[in-house]
Amino acid sequence: MLDLLAVHSADLIEVVGSDHLRSWVSPSVQHLLGYDPEELIGSSVLSRVLPEDRAVLEELLQRCADDPNEPVRAEYRLTTQSGRSIFVDVVARNLLGNESVAGMVLTSRDITERVQRERKMFDAVTGLPNRVVFLDRLDAALRRASNDPNYLLAVLSLDLDRFKVVNEGLGHDAGDLLLHAVARRLESCMGPRDTLAHPGGDEFSMLFEDLSDPDDSRKLADDIHQALSEPFRIAESEIYTTASIGISTNVKGYDEAAHMLRDAETAMNRAKSAGHRHETFSTVMHIEALKQVQLDTDLRRAIDREEFSVLYQPIVFLSSGELAGFESLVRWIHPEEGLVSPAEFIPVAEETGLIAPIDRWVLNQSCEAGAGWLGEWQGPKPLWFSVNISSTQFSRKDLVGYVEQVLQNSGIEAGQLKLEITESAIMESPEAALESLQGLRGLGVRLALDDFGTGYSSLSYLHRFPFDTLKIDQSFVSRLGQPDDQMGIVRTIIALADNMGMDVVAEGIEDQAQWDILSELGCLYGQGYYFARPLEPRDALQRVRKPRFE
DSSP states (O other): OHHHHHHTOOSEEEEEOTTSBEEEEOTTHHHHHSOOHHHHTTSBTTTTBOGGGHHHHHHHHHHHHHOSSSOEEEEEEEEOTTSOEEEEEEEEEEETTOTTTOEEEEEEEEOHHHHHHHHTTBOTTTOOBOHHHHHHHHHHHHHHHHTOTTOEEEEEEEEETTHHHHHHHHOHHHHHHHHHHHHHHHHTTOOTTOEEEEEETTEEEEEEEEESOTTHHHHHHHHHHHHHHSOEEETTEEEOOOEEEEEEESTTOOSOHHHHHHHHHHHHHHHHHHTOSEEEOOHHHHHHHHHHHHHHHHHHHHHHHTOEEEEEEEEEETTTOBEEEEEEEEEEEETTTEEEOHHHHHHHHHHHTTHHHHHHHHHHHHHHHHHHHGGGOOOSSOOEEEEEOOHHHHTOTTHHHHHHHHHHHHOOOGGGEEEEEEHHHHHHSHHHHHHHHHHHHHHTOEEEEEEETSSOOOHHHHHHSOOSEEEEOHHHHTTTTSTTOOHHHHHHHHHHHHHTTOEEEEOOOOSHHHHHHHHHHTOOEEOSTTTOOOBOHHHHHHHHHSOBOO
16 A cells, blocks of 8 residues: 555655654655655664654654544754755554554655745744735735725834844844844734734834734833833843834725835834834835935935035134134035025934035045135134044045045145044044044144034043043033033033033034123134034135124
């Protein structure tokens, strides 16, 4: 009987006794494992199983021996004669009582291709389905919802906050362990019909099916925040993590799974940028997202077409009202929309990496303009120019060499160039930041820490990093003289800078009272609308020729 079955089967068929020794092997073993049947007869069926899968086969054999009525099934790996591992799906039947067989019959089918295909659909770090699988399941859920108007779905897109800090501080292995641990916490929030996926990076996608009310989605988001509130024990450290969550529901209907997931991701991005725990998608978000896409496209064209201009805001000696220097500020004149606010396009440029070519263009323009104005300058001290450097530009390894080339091409002295860096740019990669700052200082370029007091404000890196200037953010300056003024903070920053051998520039001075207060506190420099708005190059040149502010 077995010989007849073997002729028509590509599967491996083995007869195994209660002692686990093979008494018969089908000819197909030659194709599957590379052995002649005679080579394996009399050997243990456990002999070609990978050691880590041995327990699986032992359990299969025990279950088969215990129940002569029902076939049992398992999956494990076998080693071929060439040393290659293959995955097999095995069905075992107890025919020990059948006199013509007198053994357990194991039928093994090669499923290696299927397993490898499925593994590509699951994330190796978390063991969760990937984006393709998630969209497939969401599509099936939407088809069910199309036949039942009361079948309510919710998609939640989750992004871990400051995951990069864990990766860079503790290493990528710790980051992977955190992702795995987060996945297990999120699984505890899912029902048996729901789907949790890891599309990549520090993002997770969740599909909740058959909800009773649209508000349930927000309750689910609250449950997820609660689940993540307890610390994670990773690499002998306690790590706290928070998340930004975006929500989309099928209340208004969706035809495509990708659109529903896209809207949840849009809401998640809104939650992250607004500092909210979670946001539910609205059509307004979609319109704004489309505007961002268009802005990105227009911004790329603007770089090629040089639609930007540089304005120069005067920086003055507060003690005398004399011009000390200029801060270079980029402006974008859109051919159709007109002036686009830096607050609108700079974040997009930073997110897309387009800020790097914009930064370099501004630096070139500023140094060329400055070199042209120096012949007109009659002040007692050299005129200097402050140029902002973004975190993207600051992290480039060729920054120091590029700045040196710009100085040589323009002819401006290194000491007349001051580069402004934000606290956040430094904290993204402190060691790389220190290397860049030291390289720039080696050129003779001066360095300013912008918006001091609004970010991390760590005194430790002030001692480590070679800054010449602290800039007091206008949010502190604007309230000077008001009942809730920031006099104490401003006084402390000025005293701190003085003790560390730095000077201070106060931003956003708008009236005489603020000027007087800052002068009394010992602040050396200031800028703001009270002195001048950012000037066109020709107007800035006139100010160079008439440098005193009354």
